[in-house]
Amino acid sequence: MTQIPEKPATVVVMDADAIRKAIRRIAHEIIEQNSDVSRLVLAGIPTRGVEVARRLVDHIASVEGVRPEMGVVDVSMHRDDLATRKRFTALEETQLPFDLEGRTLVLVDDVLYTGRSCRAAMDAVASFGRPDRIQLAVLVDRGHRELPIRPDYVGRNVPTERTEKIRVRFENSDNVPDSVQVVKP
């Protein structure tokens, strides 16, 4: 009799409510750290970092009455692991259609892991201009850093094994309720 392989176990570590609260808290922390919201730029790292950035911008705008500018930073062409990558999907277009000089740019991603995406994002930003400061906001920090990179704003620290995966889902892009799951091998 053939054995049906077991489905990998998933554990929901953040539901929609927890994600909403975490994003709201990060938005307030960003406001606290940056007195002049009009000089602020939030840049999401595709794909789901863009959605997190969008929600942060909405929260900041509703609290401050000023909408920070928002951009997108695709890191694919700045990564250093081209030869070992297994999947090549379409790149997103980097969009930073404003002068970065004298601004504070908050890079936003859904999951912080090795730090390589963040390094690549900083390289990408550098080819557009020179912001005064770059900060990093992430919904989930799963550890296992390979570079000296530390987030300034964290939704939740989720300790993981390297063999596990973190799966972030958003209703408006994935057609399932918002959630952060740990997928065990």
Add this chain to the structure above:
Amino acid sequence: MTTPVTWTRKDLVALDALSSDEITLLLDTAKAFKGVGQRTLKKVPALRGKTLVNFFVEPSTRTRTSFELAAHRLSADVVNIAATASSLQKGETLKDTALNLQALLADIIVLRHSSAGAAQFLAERLQASVINAGDGSHEHPTQGLLDVFTMRERFGDLAGLKVAIVGDILFSRVARSNVHALVKLGADVTLVGPTTLVPRSLESLGAKVTHRIDDVLESAQVINLLRIQHERQRKEYFPSLGEYTSLFGLTKARAARIRPDCLVMHPGPINRGVEIDSDVADGPNNVILEQVTNGLAVRMAVLYLCAGNAGAAV
């Protein structure tokens, strides 16, 4: 959520072999790379450490330069080899030359060759990525992609787009690549030219055929004029250049009848006064220089996607 399309090829030999999803992925990737040209620092490190060999066994200026610049923008190292300066002149076979290039740790070989199938021949034998920069009358995939990219940028979805390709279709690798890509993306393609250069048999590519340019002037949203290739032409295909111009050239009088939003395209180099009047070539409908700019983005996308799937160098 639909599964994103992935690129798994190490070579780009022909658009005929690609699915519409793969073509769309290339075009989407090119769109992202076009943005690199608008940055303060027009360079990304994606192919740092990779070596690209431009191996041109046929003369070319713009395609070779475009590939070279695309590679530089991706931080790759570039070596240019022209056939006249290569060992092919001494009797070395194409395969041996290419194996030697690979032994020099070339990761990507961009090949232009006068024989159809040359790029496929090398792609099957080398671990390096092989990019076809034109093989005889077969295909010129990056030219086809940049033409389609230019149309897509202007019109968005290409489904139903009325495209006329005018001129020497029979000998044109550009036309063949264009037709394959456009048909796969749902465009309505009409091939126009004299019966000797646009035989009815080309309908098998999925395009319509007409021998009167008047049939397409008012309806075409894109008119892509092909260069009359003096180097491939023999006298018997049409009596004279003057006759060709009078029957198929985009003259000032004909240009007055095209749609205001019609794109006039040409792969270059232009024979002014033959395929197109000088005034029309410099007129408001022409996107010929845009095509050149888009060619850079398309070639960056091709190099980026294929290099990631190349085998280890020898």
